[in-house]
Amino acid sequence: MTSPRPSLDATQLGAYFALIEASSLLKHAVEQQLREAGDLSYVQFQLLATLGDSPAGSQRMTDLADGVVYSRSGLTYQAQTLEKRDLVTRTPSSDDERSTTVTITDEGRAVLARVFPGHIAVLDDLLFAPLSRSDVETLADILARARDHMRQTPPRSAAPRRSKKPAGTTDQAR
Amino acid sequence: MTSPRPSLDATQLGAYFALIEASSLLKHAVEQQLREAGDLSYVQFQLLATLGDSPAGSQRMTDLADGVVYSRSGLTYQAQTLEKRDLVTRTPSSDDERSTTVTITDEGRAVLARVFPGHIAVLDDLLFAPLSRSDVETLADILARARDHMRQTPPRSAAPRRSKKPAGTTDQAR
DNA sequence: TATTGTTATACTCTATAACTATA
């Protein structure tokens, strides 16, 4: 539906591989640092950081999930894990009794603070070191456009081309 | 040890987030497509594709692992999985009896072929659609530099700053 | 009836350590 004889040219291939590999290597390094410095997985760090940046250090479960892709159950799992360590609290919302408000605790903020310096050091050493200031600007611009586009584009049945699945699989998006 | 008062400016933050988010969204979409079209995980696809591009469709386990980051046991696991589906074969190497040669089968190539069109369609729709030709070139250039740098840079103890670990954890790289 | 969230459950993946066999 996109092209009759689908193929990528060398430049596109290069961009794709470089994107996957660079982000993979970076994430790997960052995850290791987060684990060592604060015993946090990347997702847990993202959740804490998101809460830390929020107005009252709070977010509804649903809003949190929007930012971090997850399935609801996956978010519940992570929230439980963080709550056990007293890094967040969960309380029923006052306005809507159905929803749960997640709030970062002082201890949660402390862990964030403990983890940040090393986190930034990894980024500096691994991602920014080989790039010029203008490289970083350009990168930010291009990738932000790509990201925004992906966010807008619903993962519709991307290519139903002879998928040949066991005829029992649902085609649901996300 | 990289900077006294570590922090990132807005542009750097933007580049970092955009990189993580864009790659995450893209990988997610691609994984879904690979799963639906060929029941492959991303790693499995990478392994098959790597073998498909290799001279005789073969690689030693160790060489395969180099390209796809893994722990040896993780690669063994994936190789077993692929072998069960007859997408690869594993045979002891003739020159060095210790090593195992992994080879893609005709059926493995067939799965690759079945999966490719949709794979490319996802990339076109999600990653390349919002970018100009020169964007893609620039992206490829910058990210390739970043990736090469990360490959060269050993994940040395990135930030031993008050890591406060249980005093039993090793600091080993990778 | 739709939405918010949790639970139960099953599965995939990754990593560590111990082990075998060859160089």
Add this chain to the structure above:
DNA sequence: TATAGTTATAGAGTATAACAATA
């Protein structure tokens, strides 16, 4: 002794479906 690979095992993470409660 070092290297190649496997096995056993354990743990983290993710997703699906069924469910309860509120709107």
